[in-house]
Amino acid sequence: MKVCVTGGHGFLGSAVCEALKKQSIDVVSLGRKDGDLLHPMVAEKLIMGCSTVVHLAADVGGVGYLRSCAGRAFHSNFQLGLNVVRAACRQGVKRLVMAGTPCAYSGDVALPLQEDALTQGVPSGDTGSYGYAKLASSLVSENFCKDFGVDTATVIPSNLYGPRDNFDSDKGHVVAALLRKAILAFEAGQTSFSVWGDGAATRDFVYVQDVANAIANVVISKDDHAGTTYNLGSGIETSIREVAHEVAAAVHERMSPKFDSDKPVGYNRRVMSIERARELLQYEPSTSLRHGLRSTVQWLRNSGTVDKWLQTERRMAA
Numbered sequence: 168m169k170v171c172v173t174g175g176h177g178f179l180g181s182a183v184c185e186a187l188k189k190q191s192i193d194v195v196s197l198g199r200k201d202g203d204l205l206h207p208m209v210a211e212k213l214i215m216g217c218s219t220v221v222h223l224a225a226d227v228g229g230v231g232y233l234r235s236c237a238g239r240a241f242h243s244n245f246q247l248g249l250n251v252v253r254a255a256c257r258q259g260v261k262r263l264v265m266a267g268t269p270c271a272y273s274g275d276v277a278l279p280l281q282e283d284a285l286t287q288g289v290p291s292g293d294t295g296s297y298g299y300a301k302l303a304s305s306l307v308s309e310n311f312c313k314d315f316g317v318d319t320a321t322v323i324p325s326n327l328y329g330p331r332d333n334f335d336s337d338k339g340h341v342v343a344a345l346l347r348k349a350i351l352a353f354e355a356g357q358t359s360f361s362v363w364g365d366g367a368a369t370r371d372f373v374y375v376q377d378v379a380n381a382i383a384n385v386v387i388s389k390d391d392h393a394g395t396t397y398n399l400g401s402g403i404e405t406s407i408r409e410v411a412h413e414v415a416a417a418v419h420e421r422m423s424p425k426f427d428s429d430k431p432v433g434y435n436r437r438v439m440s441i442e443r444a445r446e447l448l449q450y451e452p453s454t455s456l457r458h459g460l461r462s463t464v465q466w467l468r469n470s471g472t473v474d475k476w477l478q479t480e481r482r483m484a485a
Contacts, residue, residue, distance in 0.1 A: 170386055171195040171217035173204060173251060174224035178332045179266070179324065182379035183221060190387055197224070204247050211254040219262040219386055222251045222304075227268075227297060228333070229340050230363075231430075234293040241296040248304025255308075256315040263312055264385055265305045267323040267396065269371070269437055270298030278404070279440040282323075282396040309394035320385050320392035322378075325400030325439050329375035329459060330466035334476075342372060345411055346463060349418040350473055351480065359423050360415070363430035366408025371400040371438045374454035374462075381450045388448075397444045401452050404438035410456065417460040 170187055174180040175196030184196045195217060202209040204224055214220050226243040227233070233240050248265065255263045272280045273288025290298030305321040312319045328342035339347065345362060352360040378399045385392065411424035444450035454462075467473050 168219060168387075169193045169195065169217045170219045170221060171197060171214045172221045172223060173197050173213075173247075174222075177223065178329075179327060179375060179379065179382075180221075180223045181331055182329070182375045183223065183382050186376070186379040186383035187386060190383060192383075192387070204250055205243065207250045207253060210250040211257055214251070214254050214260065215258055217258070217260060219264070220251065220255050220260050221264045221266075221382065221386060222248065223266045224251075225266070225301075228335070229344055230293050233270075233297050237293075237296040241300045244297060244300035245303055248300070249307060252304070252308045252311060255317055256312055259315075260317055262318045262320075262386070262392075263308055264382065265308050265319065265321045266301070267305050267321045268294075268298055268301045269323060269325055269400075269439060270294040271302035271305075271323070272298070278436060279402065279438045280398065281440045282398055282443055285396065305396065313394070318391045319394050321394075321396040322382055322385060323396060323398050323400075323439070324378045325371035325373050325398070325437070327375050327378060328372060329463050330470070332375070332463070334467075334472070341370065341407065342410065342414070342460070342463075345414045345424075346418070346460075346467065347476065349414050349422055349424075350464070350467065351476060353419050353422055354473070354477060355480075358421050359425040362407065362411045362424045362426045364407055364426065365428040366406060366411060366424070366426045367435070369404045369406050369436045369438060370410070371403065372405055372410060372456055372459075373399065373401040373452055374459040377401075377452040377454050381444060381448055384448050384450070395443075395447070397448060397450075398439040398441050399444055399450065400439040400441055401456075402439065402441040403456075404436065405456065413456055413460055417457075417464045 176198035
């Protein structure tokens with residue numbers, strides 16, 4: 168088996184590649200330097216010779232980023248998905264695994280989010296255009312690929328965090344952004360850091376390696392998925408206030424969050440049902456939020472990432 172992972176140099180992608188390699192699988196990890204998947208023929212060339220494709224490449228960031236470029240978020244992500252689906256069918260790929268997003272669920276759907284509810288209502292809010300693009304890409308794969316003998320599945324990771332995340336101030340997801348703010352505040356001798364919103368909003372936070380292992384299981388499964396969608400979260404509803412306090416504790420005992428209710432927060436509540444993945448994939452996330460955050464802080468310091476942040480801050484201040 169030869170598996171191609173688009174976005175394989177990124178946060179989730181690199182973890183998926185590691186999980187697959189532990190299964191002794193031949194992995195082709197694709198990043199932006201390998202070619203632009205927004206061009207159909209490039210996408211086809213890049214996945215040539217692979218029996219399975221895991222499509223993780225995306226143009227995505229936090230709520231602020233998606234809010235500022237809604238049109239681009241839809242166009243680029245749908246085009247990426249469409250090109251990969253087309254390439255998989257033309258190249259005779261046996262299995263295509265698409266990455267979805269919780270943003271694809273309507274804000275009116277009952278919690279916990281269940282996969283069958285993806286067709287109830289429409290994505291909306293600051294992240295709605297991104298949700299539309301990912302949902303449309305999965306629907307195309309499910310309805311188009313079966314005519315070409317390509318088995319398909321969609322995985323929907325909830326709010327991921329962990330080592331190698333995108334800690335960029337503008338594009339970072341909520342946990343990554345909070346960790347960067349808290350660490351830089353601590354290094355500057357401060358005792359608090361800013362958190363968007365009042366902290367009441369909830370999310371489903373899950374450690375990246377737990378999700379990567381589950382995606383590897385989707386890839387190597389001997390059973391056809393036949394278009395099945397799997398939620399991959401923790402199944403635990405956690406408030407931003409709680410996670411902010413856990414971030415503070417992971418950085419230093421004297422740190423505390425300071426909430427800014429004027430900033431956007433996206434949906435008020437989000438948590439996913441993971442019963443389908445439990446039943447069909449034997450999925451069971453094992454990393455607690457506290458342990459995952461402390462492991463991520465340790466990685467940030469040991470990898471030299473914090474030192475690079477501090478160097479950047481000093482250059483900007485000069």
